[in-house]
Amino acid sequence: MAVLVCTDLHKRFGNRTAVDGVGFEIAGGECYGLLGPNGAGKTTTISMICGLLASDGGSVVVAGRPVGPRAIAAKADVGYVPQEVALYPDLSARENLAFFGRLYGLTGKELDARIDASLETVGLLDRGGERIEQYSGGMKRRANIAAGLLHQPKLLVLDEPTVGVDPQSRNAIFDTVVDLRDAGLAVLYTTHYMEEAERLCDRIGIIDQGRLVAEGTRRELVAQVSGLDHVRITVEGDRQTLAARCLTIPGVDEAVVADGFVELRAHDGRQLLRQVVEAADAAGVEVSSIELVELDLEAVFLQLTGRALRD
Amino acid sequence: MMLGRQQLAKVGFIARANSGRASKDRRFLFSAAFLPIAIMLLVGTIFGGGNRKVPVGLIDRDGSVLSSALRLDLQHSARVKLRHYTKETSLRQDIRRGRVLAGVIVPWGYDRQLRAGERLALAVVSAPGRTEGIEARSGISESVTRQGTVIEAARLLSTSGGVSFETALARGQRFVAAKEAADSRHHIRSPFSYTAPSNLVLFVFITSLAGAIGLVQARELGVTRRMLATPTPPSVIVLGSAVTSLVLAAGQSAVLLVVGGALFGVHWGDPIALVLLVAALCVAATGAGLLLGTIVRHAEQAITIGPALGIALGMLGGCLWPLDSVGPLMRSVGHVAPQAWAMDGFIRLIYDGAGLARVGRDIAVLGLFAVALMALATWRLRESIIRAA
Ligand SMILES: Nc1ncnc2c1ncn2[C@@H]1O[C@H](COP(=O)(O)OP(=O)(O)OP(=O)(O)O)[C@@H](O)[C@H]1O
Ligand SMILES: [Mg+2]
Numbered sequence: 001m002a003v004l005v006c007t008d009l010h011k012r013f014g015n016r017t018a019v020d021g022v023g024f025e026i027a028g029g030e031c032y033g034l035l036g037p038n039g040a041g042k043t044t045t046i047s048m049i050c051g052l053l054a055s056d057g058g059s060v061v062v063a064g065r066p067v068g069p070r071a072i073a074a075k076a077d078v079g080y081v082p083q084e085v086a087l088y089p090d091l092s093a094r095e096n097l098a099f100f101g102r103l104y105g106l107t108g109k110e111l112d113a114r115i116d117a118s119l120e121t122v123g124l125l126d127r128g129g130e131r132i133e134q135y136s137g138g139m140k141r142r143a144n145i146a147a148g149l150l151h152q153p154k155l156l157v158l159d160e161p162t163v164g165v166d167p168q169s170r171n172a173i174f175d176t177v178v179d180l181r182d183a184g185l186a187v188l189y190t191t192h193y194m195e196e197a198e199r200l201c202d203r204i205g206i207i208d209q210g211r212l213v214a215e216g217t218r219r220e221l222v223a224q225v226s227g228l229d230h231v232r233i234t235v236e237g238d239r240q241t242l243a244a245r246c247l248t249i250p251g252v253d254e255a256v257v258a259d260g261f262v263e264l265r266a267h268d269g270r271q272l273l274r275q276v277v278e279a280a281d282a283a284g285v286e287v288s289s290i291e292l293v294e295l296d297l298e299a300v301f302l303q304l305t306g307r308a309l310r311d
Numbered sequence: 312m313m314l315g316r317q318q319l320a321k322v323g324f325i326a327r328a329n330s331g332r333a334s335k336d337r338r339f340l341f342s343a344a345f346l347p348i349a350i351m352l353l354v355g356t357i358f359g360g361g362n363r364k365v366p367v368g369l370i371d372r373d374g375s376v377l378s379s380a381l382r383l384d385l386q387h388s389a390r391v392k393l394r395h396y397t398k399e400t401s402l403r404q405d406i407r408r409g410r411v412l413a414g415v416i417v418p419w420g421y422d423r424q425l426r427a428g429e430r431l432a433l434a435v436v437s438a439p440g441r442t443e444g445i446e447a448r449s450g451i452s453e454s455v456t457r458q459g460t461v462i463e464a465a466r467l468l469s470t471s472g473g474v475s476f477e478t479a480l481a482r483g484q485r486f487v488a489a490k491e492a493a494d495s496r497h498h499i500r501s502p503f504s505y506t507a508p509s510n511l512v513l514f515v516f517i518t519s520l521a522g523a524i525g526l527v528q529a530r531e532l533g534v535t536r537r538m539l540a541t542p543t544p545p546s547v548i549v550l551g552s553a554v555t556s557l558v559l560a561a562g563q564s565a566v567l568l569v570v571g572g573a574l575f576g577v578h579w580g581d582p583i584a585l586v587l588l589v590a591a592l593c594v595a596a597t598g599a600g601l602l603l604g605t606i607v608r609h610a611e612q613a614i615t616i617g618p619a620l621g622i623a624l625g626m627l628g629g630c631l632w633p634l635d636s637v638g639p640l641m642r643s644v645g646h647v648a649p650q651a652w653a654m655d656g657f658i659r660l661i662y663d664g665a666g667l668a669r670v671g672r673d674i675a676v677l678g679l680f681a682v683a684l685m686a687l688a689t690w691r692l693r694e695s696i697i698r699a700a
Binding site: 099100 | 317321324325328332335336532533534536537538539540541542543544697
């Protein structure tokens with residue numbers, strides 16, 4: 001069952017339309033990625049989902065309850081991890097968590113237990129007594145996530161949680177998100193890093209200029225656009241014969257012979273690999289490597305919007 | 312909007328957490344408590360004048376029984392050291408040169424008008440920018456009040472008691488003089504009597520205005536936004552901020568009152584009037600600080616504008632030099648600042664020994680400032696918090 005259902009969200013700032021008819025659902029145990037360039041409307045969409053911003057149209061329902069600026073109680077089901085590190089730098093992680101925990105209505109032993117659990121989840125249990133300003137960038141980001149987990153929300157909303165983070169912390173954050181998803185949380189993850197969306201998210205919505213231009217699994221998205229994978233076969237021997245044989249494999253549209261390799265253009269490169277090896281055997285050439293360049297989300301974005309994901 | 316118990320409890324711990332943060336901040340402690348105490352100490356020691364009598368010039372244009380009586384009373388005053396003048400120009404010149412710090416001009420017809428029970432004005436001129444001017448004015452006002460009381464009593468006696476006015480007057484004067492001699496030790500006034508209240512008023516405002524930084528930072532950090540993402544209505548966040556500033560202003564006032572009383576020997580006067588005056592001061596200052604927090608956009612702006620505004624309003628409102636010592640125009644203009652009303656109240660309490668009845672108007676006007684500033688500030692703050700989302 002869907003934890004988050006948002007439908008036809010609209011938001012205008014003056015005469016600029018920031019969000020224009022965005023709608024999607026996220027089930028429990030699912031990580032949904034909202035992928036889009038700067039200014040696409042990710043944060044604005046999230047603000048409406050977290051009940052921070054009144055929408056100009058559309059609806060947000062979390063765990064069966066409508067969410068909005070005036071729907072105070074329903075906010076208890078949403079955990080919000082803002083794009084910036086929104087913690088008091090002069091307080092320790094624990095003190096910050098105690099502060100926000102109380103705003104979520106937690107007190108006493110329950111609060112202490114939840115602070116420990118949240119710090120544990122992000123791997124900061126032994127450093128929780130230190131002031132936020134003494135943390136590294138990655139630790140700050142992790143503490144930022146912990147503050148969104150305190151009250152055991154049903155929906156966790158992460159707004160670009162890995163911006164400005166070293167690879168090690170980034171991996172730690174990924175692991176945390178995967179664990180939380182596997183524990184049954186619905187996760188909404190926004191990013192403008194294609195690799196993150198591909199690696200982490202079960203489904204991806206591509207957002208551009210306030211519109212959700214495509215949605216689905218990586219594979220579904222790739223299938224939506226008429227692009228071809230590139231398979232580069234580096235070989236010794238008769239490349240012309242290899243090219244001719246490869247062209248007979250179903251799904252291969254084109255075979256280009258170049259200096260030292262043959263490159264195939266095909267619909268689903270991954271499915272071809274065995275047949276390519278067989279063709280090489282039949283052609284009597286020695287394959288030294290096969291490289292598969294799959295159509296990625298970058299290409300999908302380019303095709304759908306006519307622009308590159310990163311400017 | 313009605314807030315439930317749980318939401319009200321949130322107001323409490325928002326205030327507790329934030330005032331706790333401030334009280335651990337060394338810069339805050341320095342500028343809110345250490346600095347004003349240091350300035351009180353410095354100014355009080357250098358300019359307080361101790362128990363020295365303030366030189367005051369007198370021109371007696373009436374040369375009558377009652378004008379001589381006033382002169383005599385001033386000569387015996389514990390506060391005033393009297394010099395005689397005949398020409399107003401030389402009196403004014405000496406005031407300018409600082410040889411006397413105030414001058415009284417007893418007008419022609421003083422005696423006749425007083426006997427007739429008419430009201431009349433005594434011209435008092437004081438030196439600009441000197442705190443002793445208040446002391447002089449206070450000494451003059453004491454003598455005049457004493458004389459007024461004696462004359463009033465003598466008039467009553469002469470109309471109903473069969474005693475002549477002159478006899479009754481002489482008796483009254485002897486009685487008052489004896490009482491004064493017995494009370495004279497009460498006249499020893501702390502040299503910090505002006506600098507303590509003026510720095511209290513000045514710094515409660517400066518600290519509250521600088522407190523705008525906290526609001527702006529919470530907005531810039533995104534903490535306000537995160538608070539709104541929790542099940543907490545904006546009004547609770549507004550109340551939490553207001554209570555935080557109020558707690559800090561009240562704590563600061565309490566420290567400065569205790570230090571002023573215990574260390575500097577200031578007699579703050581009527582306790583009920585004092586508490587009301589300080590409460591109105593704290594609310595007004597808090598309101599001004601919160602309002603500033605909704606006007607400035609960045610923390611740096613708050614850091615530069617807050618204290619500067621506090622000092623400017625303090626100057627205008629008589630915290631750096633008494634409004635008694637400026638011209639009537641500046642005195643009126645000064646009263647656009649709430650500080651001026653607070654200072655009027657403190658001076659009446661400390662120098663004139665006034666009670667609630669006489670300080671009531673100052674407290675009421677300051678209270679109006681407080682209510683207006685607070686109402687405007689909380690309304691704007693709520694808007695700005697909602698916009699922070
Ligand atoms: N409060 C606001 N007032 C006016 N315009 C706004 C406001 N917030 C966002 N916008 C505009 O709405 C559009 C979407 O902004 P949004 O912050 O949602 O983008 P984003 O996808 O989160 O971008 P980024 O990756 O840079 O965080 C932008 O054009 C932005 O300028
Ligand atoms: Mg954003």
